[in-house]
Amino acid sequence: xxxxxxxxxxxxxxxxxxxxxxxxxxxxxxxxxxxxxxxxxxxxxxxxxxxxxxxxxxxxxxxxxxxxxxxxxxxxxxxxxxxxxxxxxxxxxxxxxxxxxxxxxxxxxxxxxxxxxxxxxxxxxxxxxxxxxxxxxxxxxxxxxxxxxxxxxxxxxxxxxxxxxxxxxxxxxxxxxxxxxxxxxxxxxxxxxxxxxxxxxxxxxxxxxxxxxxxxxxxxxxxxxxxxxxxxxxxxxxxxxxxxxxxxxxxxxxxxxxxxxxxxxxxxxxxxxxxxxxxxxxxxxxxxxxxxxxxxxxxxxxxxxxxxxxxxxxxxxxxxxxxxxxxxxxxxxxxxxxxxxxxxxxxxxxxxxxxxxxxxxxxxxxxxxxxxxxxxxxxxxxxxxxxxxxxxxxxxxxxxxxxxxxxxxxxxxxxxxxxxxxxxxxxxxxxxxxxxxxxxx
Amino acid sequence: xxxxxxxxxxxxxxxxxxxxxxxxxxxxxxxxxxxxxxxxxxxxxxxxxxxxxxxxxxxxxxxxxxxxxxxxxxxxxxxxxxxxxxxxxxxxxxxxxxxxxxxxxxxxxxxxxxxxxxxxxxxxxxxxxxxxxxxxxxxxxxxxxxxxxxxxxxxxxxxxxxxxxxxxxxxxxxxxxxxxxxxxxxxxxxxxxxxxxxxxxxxxxxxxxxxxxxxxxxxxxxxxxxxxxxxxxxxxxxxxxxxxxxxxxxxxxxxxxxxxxxxxxxxxxxxxxxxxxxxxxxxxxxxxxxxxxxxxxxxxxxxxxxxxxxxxxxxxxxxxxxxxxxxxxxxxxxxxxxxxxxxxxxxxxxxxxxxxxxxxxxxxxxxxxxxxxxxxxxxxxxxxxxxxxxxxxxxxxxxxxxxxxxxxxxxxxxxxxxxxxxxxxxxxxxxxxxxxxxxxxxxxx
Ligand SMILES: Cc1cc2nc3c(=O)[nH]c(=O)nc-3n(C[C@H](O)[C@H](O)[C@H](O)COP(=O)(O)OP(=O)(O)OC[C@H]3O[C@@H](n4cnc5c(N)ncnc54)[C@H](O)[C@@H]3O)c2cc1C
Ligand code: SF4
Ligand code: SF4
Numbered sequence: 032x033x034x035x036x037x038x039x040x041x042x043x044x045x046x047x048x049x050x051x052x053x054x055x056x057x058x059x060x061x062x063x064x065x066x067x068x069x070x071x072x073x074x075x076x077x078x079x080x081x082x083x084x085x086x087x088x089x090x091x092x093x094x095x096x097x098x099x100x101x102x103x104x105x106x107x108x109x110x111x112x113x114x115x116x117x118x119x120x121x122x123x124x125x126x127x128x129x130x131x132x133x134x135x136x137x138x139x140x141x142x143x144x145x146x147x148x149x150x151x152x153x154x155x156x157x158x159x160x161x162x163x164x165x166x167x168x169x170x171x172x173x174x175x176x177x178x179x180x181x182x183x184x185x186x187x188x189x190x191x192x193x194x195x196x197x198x199x200x201x202x203x204x205x206x207x208x209x210x211x212x213x214x215x216x217x218x219x220x221x222x223x224x225x226x227x228x229x230x231x232x233x234x235x236x237x238x239x240x241x242x243x244x245x246x247x248x249x250x251x252x253x254x255x256x257x258x259x260x261x262x263x264x265x266x267x268x269x270x271x272x273x274x275x276x277x278x279x280x281x282x283x284x285x286x287x288x289x290x291x292x293x294x295x296x297x298x299x300x301x302x303x304x305x306x307x308x309x310x311x312x313x314x315x316x317x318x319x320x321x322x323x324x325x326x327x328x329x330x331x332x333x334x335x336x337x338x339x340x341x342x343x344x345x346x347x348x349x350x351x352x353x354x355x356x357x358x359x360x361x362x363x364x365x366x367x368x369x370x371x372x373x374x375x376x377x378x379x380x381x382x383x384x385x386x387x388x389x390x391x392x393x394x395x396x397x398x399x400x401x402x403x404x405x406x407x408x409x410x411x412x413x414x415x416x417x418x419x420x421x422x423x424x425x426x427x428x429x430x431x432x433x434x435x436x437x438x439x440x441x442x443x444x445x446x447x448x449x450x451x452x453x454x455x456x457x458x459x460x461x462x463x464x465x466x467x468x469x470x471x472x
Numbered sequence: 473x474x475x476x477x478x479x480x481x482x483x484x485x486x487x488x489x490x491x492x493x494x495x496x497x498x499x500x501x502x503x504x505x506x507x508x509x510x511x512x513x514x515x516x517x518x519x520x521x522x523x524x525x526x527x528x529x530x531x532x533x534x535x536x537x538x539x540x541x542x543x544x545x546x547x548x549x550x551x552x553x554x555x556x557x558x559x560x561x562x563x564x565x566x567x568x569x570x571x572x573x574x575x576x577x578x579x580x581x582x583x584x585x586x587x588x589x590x591x592x593x594x595x596x597x598x599x600x601x602x603x604x605x606x607x608x609x610x611x612x613x614x615x616x617x618x619x620x621x622x623x624x625x626x627x628x629x630x631x632x633x634x635x636x637x638x639x640x641x642x643x644x645x646x647x648x649x650x651x652x653x654x655x656x657x658x659x660x661x662x663x664x665x666x667x668x669x670x671x672x673x674x675x676x677x678x679x680x681x682x683x684x685x686x687x688x689x690x691x692x693x694x695x696x697x698x699x700x701x702x703x704x705x706x707x708x709x710x711x712x713x714x715x716x717x718x719x720x721x722x723x724x725x726x727x728x729x730x731x732x733x734x735x736x737x738x739x740x741x742x743x744x745x746x747x748x749x750x751x752x753x754x755x756x757x758x759x760x761x762x763x764x765x766x767x768x769x770x771x772x773x774x775x776x777x778x779x780x781x782x783x784x785x786x787x788x789x790x791x792x793x794x795x796x797x798x799x800x801x802x803x804x805x806x807x808x809x810x811x812x813x814x815x816x817x818x819x820x821x822x823x824x825x826x827x828x829x830x831x832x833x834x835x836x837x838x839x840x841x842x843x844x845x846x847x848x849x850x851x852x853x854x855x856x857x858x859x860x861x862x863x864x865x866x867x868x869x870x871x872x873x874x875x876x877x878x879x880x881x882x883x884x885x886x887x888x889x890x891x892x893x894x895x896x897x898x899x900x901x902x903x904x905x906x907x908x909x910x911x912x913x914x915x916x917x
Contacts, residue, residue: 096667098797102633103522190797192880299524305533401908403876404851405764406792406801409483409531410515415524424531445878449794451801451848454876458908 053080073150077171081179088183097190099447101299101416109370110296116370124367131358134165158211159218167214173289174210178202180292187295193442193455197281201288209285222248224255227283229262231322232384234357238349239333268391274457275398276388277440284384286377289366290418291441294374298418298443301373307420311380311437318356319386325352356381375418379437389436397457398440400433402426406450413444413453427452432463476777477567478502479549479559480575483763484744486510487770488573488777489542495778500541503559503567505548507599509534514763516602517626521633552719554737571739571777574716574727575770576746578709578761587680592687593703596627605630605702612636614700616690618677619707620647622793627704628669629796639670639698641677647795653808655818656800656845659825663798709761711746724748726759731783733773741777743769749784755805756786788858789841790851798825803854804841806831814840817864819884819891821846828888832864839867847884848876852915865900868892872906873914 092100108115129136138146148163151171155163181202188194208227217223222244230236236259245252270278280287301307328345332338338345365377378385392398400423407430413423419437423444426433433453445453476492478485481504489500511529518524537544547561558568580595582588594604615631617624620642631638644650646657647664664671676693680703689699711726722728722736726748733741744766749758765786775782792801806829810816813835820827826846832839838861842854853874857867871885889900904910 096797101521101523105525106522191878192882193878196880403848404855405768405790406851408514408763409512410518411512411524411528411531412515412518415528428531442878449799450792451799451876454848454878456908459912462912 052083071153073154073171076150077175080172080175084176084179085182088179088186091183092186099449100187101447104296104299110299112300112371119370120368123369124363127363127367130165130169131362137165137168139165158214161217170210170214173285174205176293177205177285177288180295181288184292184295188446191442191446194446197442198292200282201284201291204283205285205288221251222255225285226255226258228285229259229267229384231319231326231387232284232286232382234322234325234352234383237326237330237333239329242333267388271388271391272396272460275396275438275440276385276392277398277438277455279388280378280385280439281441286361286365286382287375287439290369290374290378294369294418297369297374299373299415300371301375301379301418301420303414303417303420303422311420314380315382315386315389318381319383321352321356322383325349373418373420375420375439378439379419385437385439392438393434393436395460397460397463398434399456399458399463400426400438400445401454401456402430402432403450403452403454404430407452408450410449412447412449416443416447418443423453434464473498474570475499475501475568476571476573477559477569478573478575480504480573480577480744480746481507481510481544482513482575482577482744482766483510484577484766484770485573485575487767488575488743488774489770490540491771491774492777493540493542495774495780497541499543501543501545501567503545503547503549503561505546505562508544508546509537511599513597516596516599517630520602520606520630550715552716552721554720554740557739572741573773573777574735574740574742574746575744575766576712576715576727576742578745579712579714580705581708581710582705583707585677585679587682587687587690588703588705590680590682590687590703591685592682592701593680593705595705596623597709605704608702609634609636612702614639614698615702615704616641616698616700617704617706618690619705620644621706621708622648623709624704624706625664625795627706628664629667632667632669632796637670639672639700640664641675641692642671642673643676645674647671647673649808651808653806653810653816653818653829653843655820656827656829656843657808659820659827659845660795660798660800663795663825667796709745711748711759713746731785732776732781733769733784734776741773743773753786755789760786762791788855790855798846799844799848801844801847801849802842803849803851804831804839804858806841806843817888817892817895819888821884821887826884828884830864830867830888836861837863837865839864842874849874850876850911853911856915864892865898868900869902870904870914872902873904873911875906 105111109119110116134148138144138148144152144162148165148168151163151168154171155161155167181198184198185195204227209225213223213225225233235241242256245256267279281291325348328340328343328348331340332345360381361377365381368376407424407427409424409428411424413427414421417423418441419439421433421435421438423433440455442455445455476498478489478500481502485502489502492500509530510532512531515524515529519526519529545567547563547565549559550562551560553560557570557572558566559572560566578597580597587593592608594601596602596605612631614637617627617638617640620640624640628638628640646654647661649657652660661671661673678691678693680687681689681691687701687703689697690703691697713723713727716723716727720737721740726746727735727742728750729735729742729747730750733743733747735742745761747769752758768786769784772782772784788804790801790803792799794800807814810831813833814831815834816829816831818827818829824846827844828847829843830839831841831843839857841858842849850873868889871888872883885902889902893899904914
């Protein structure tokens with residue numbers, strides 16, 4: 032088989048270039064210009080970043096007609112696991128490692144920030160009257176990536192109303208709920224809280240310091256506490272009953288938002304083999320179990336003051352979970368490895384929230400993806416572009432409804448199908464597992 | 473123990489093998505000269521365009537075959553010895569069988585154009601065709617595609633994705649107007665031209681000229697000469713049966729089979745593109761080179777082989793395709809010239825490339841078919857209306873049941889009813905929502 036590689040436009044390699052240039056910039060700022068940063072430079076950085084992403088998107092889509100445009104995806108280096116993909120993955124991973132474990136190298140200093148972090152002090156003061164932390168800097172970049180890659184996504188899928196609206200939704204939740212509102216809360220001396228972020232994804236919800244901080248903040252704190260509990264036990268299951276887990280995973284969640292926007296060029300990289308499905312179940316449910324045990328332990332210690340539960344130190348458990356799952360898995364592997372493993376590695380293999388919502392989705396939900404009779408030509412576009420690694424084609428060619436715990440309802444399988452075979456639908460719960468109205472054989 | 477030998481690992485042969493395996497543990501072998509593993513022919517274009525890799529075209533994991541004891545053999549069969557129940561391959565191997573299933577597929581039509589044997593002239597059907605086109609691509613400065621059917625436009629889109637200029641020669645007055653009503657054909661012609669394809673309607677190829685055995689130019693029937701380095705021949709396909717000419721097997725255009733897919737020779741069967749049905753429903757054709765017919769034939773034959781008498785029933789006609797960015801679906805009877813007693817209601821979105829056509833019988837007011845561009849309809853609902861001979865007015869008032877577009881897409885129902893009103897003067901009230909509840913209820917009723 033000859034290599035299918037020739038393509039006039041280099042497309043996504045430009046993106047690799049932007050990403051690498053961005054990290055080079057960070058490095059430079061930190062190394063050489065440590066002391067000559069002027070206070071407005073964050074504006075220029077953000078401007079540069081926004082303009083380069085929009086410019087790239089404009090260049091890519093301005094001459095294209097609306098419609099699915101995955102031309103050259105497997106030819107371009109960044110999106111086909113070539114050296115540029117590795118380079119980008121390594122750069123991203125390094126940034127994450129610094130961010131999580133050695134923020135001092137990014138300039139975080141108790142006696143006054145320097146380098147990259149110092150650049151964002153003015154913005155941080157503007158928003159919350161405090162110096163920037165590494166999380167603040169990260170939050171700014173994160174939000175920006177979602178906003179501008181979100182624009183790119185909307186451009187690419189502009190013919191599809193579901194994709195447009197869904198993307199606007201994640202952009203909105205990221206900008207306000209995850210970024211601006213919590214910062215404003217801090218400014219008003221209220222507890223930092225992202226209302227849409229619920230346990231077990233934010234595993235610290237039941238941590239002593241978090242509960243104390245809520246309890247010490249008067250009625251608003253109590254509201255957060257009660258709302259958080261309601262989210263977990265009432266609101267979320269209810270929404271999942273009506274709409275499937277997509278209401279959260281691809282309309283609201285911040286991890287999902289980054290995967291859907293900045294991660295979109297990598298969605299075809301997720302492994303579709305039966306083995307990866309096995310691995311998925313071997314990881315995600317034990318992690319959920321772990322988070323539950325950890326939370327029980329933490330709560331137990333909080334209530335009783337006992338540091339151990341059944342001979343295990345609850346704080347050590349909490350620490351290990353935070354390190355391995357909370358940081359290393361969700362941050363470093365989850366995002367750093369987009370260009371190698373696809374955009375939803377964390378959501379698929381690790382996220383305990385996805386696990387809970389998935390169980391709910393599978394057991395009781397009105398959501399499914401229906402298939403259109405005998406139209407499927409087994410072309411495999413749907414499976415290729417499913418970021419959750421679901422072999423959609425296997426269901427579609429049999430004319431079966433797709434009811435899978437892992438489906439985040441992004442709707443991309445339905446969008447890329449050239450024969451109009453798939454539709455995301457909410458309907459009567461009964462029969463969705465078995466019902467296929469017309470025989471396909 | 474009955475040994476089943478299937479020639480052809482396309483969708484017909486593979487569907488047959490897979491379903492047969494569910495009935496029996498007896499040996500099943502599948503021979504192909506094209507590829508080691510079954511792949512989706514319909515998706516060849518996506519490999520060329522870089523949407524997918526070759527392995528993504530294989531619907532089943534490679535370990536599936538061994539696990540299910542389906543014996544895959546790579547060989548080219550060159551002769552058939554029906555007397556001794558064996559087939560012989562190019563390298564001299566003999567393969568015996570108790571039952572032989574012919575699933576040989578199609579080959580591209582050629583019309584004996586001068587120059588059609590030159591290097592750079594190719595059909596687009598097989599893995600090998602794709603490889604050939606890939607190899608040539610970096611040198612192509614202009615490609616000419618002869619024939620305007622479904623494969624021709626796929627080839628045009630492929631070249632377009634690599635910025636290779638394309639000229640398309642189409643005999644008819646609009647793209648595919650031998651099949652589509654004129655409004656739709658014209659919409660697609662415009663869509664193609666919008667993509668800067670040099671679409672030449674009412675134009676025929678006269679000859680292909682070469683230099684050193686390679687394509688250099690083509691000559692049109694009007695005498696004009698066009699320089700090009702590649703000529704794609706996509707003037708339809710025909711059953712791949714040349715090898716069987718002169719054998720006792722009865723053939724016409726394809727291998728003749730009855731409704732149980734039996735040929736005139738006992739224990740020899742034919743399915744898929746290579747088969748020609750001796751009796752067909754009025755709305756279907758004797759030879760249909762489409763994906764789901766091949767699949768359904770394979771499944772029906774498997775049941776027959778397992779002793780469950782199952783006639784092949786293609787059901788009500790449906791098909792779908794995509795022309796660049798424009799999706800197309802058809803259900804039921806939609807002739808290109810809609811004549812008495814048929815008539816149709818046609819709605820086209822004022823701005824978008826979207827249209828809906830409902831064909832009905834004016835003497836009985838029964839719905840006959842649907843033709844859709846840029847709009848998705850639900851097959852089960854259309855099927856039920858057509859097979860249940862629903863009245864056009866009922867169909868229209870329930871039309872929302874048929875919509876299959878993703879959530880948040882516009883509701884075309886009011887405009888469609890308005891078109892009906894303008895045509896017939898009848899005012900119809902919408903009565904159904906597009907909710908899945910009502911759809912399922914309707915389908916069960
Ligand atoms: C580019 C393209 C796009 C298409 N798109 C669509 C579409 O969108 N929708 C649709 O409905 N249909 C489409 N079709 C048609 C569809 O692919 C065919 O109808 C279908 O594949 C037929 O399946 P089959 O099993 O009968 O034959 P095939 O898939 O042709 O399989 C026959 C196999 O038998 C092998 N074979 C033949 N003779 C021998 C021999 N002597 N020895 C060994 N092996 C042999 C061949 O090499 C081949 O592998 C498309 C076809 C093409 C070429
Ligand atoms: S199955 Fe479809 S909707 Fe679900 S995650 Fe995969 S691509 Fe998205
Ligand atoms: S993309 Fe559509 S036609 Fe292709 S395999 Fe998936 S459901 Fe079938």
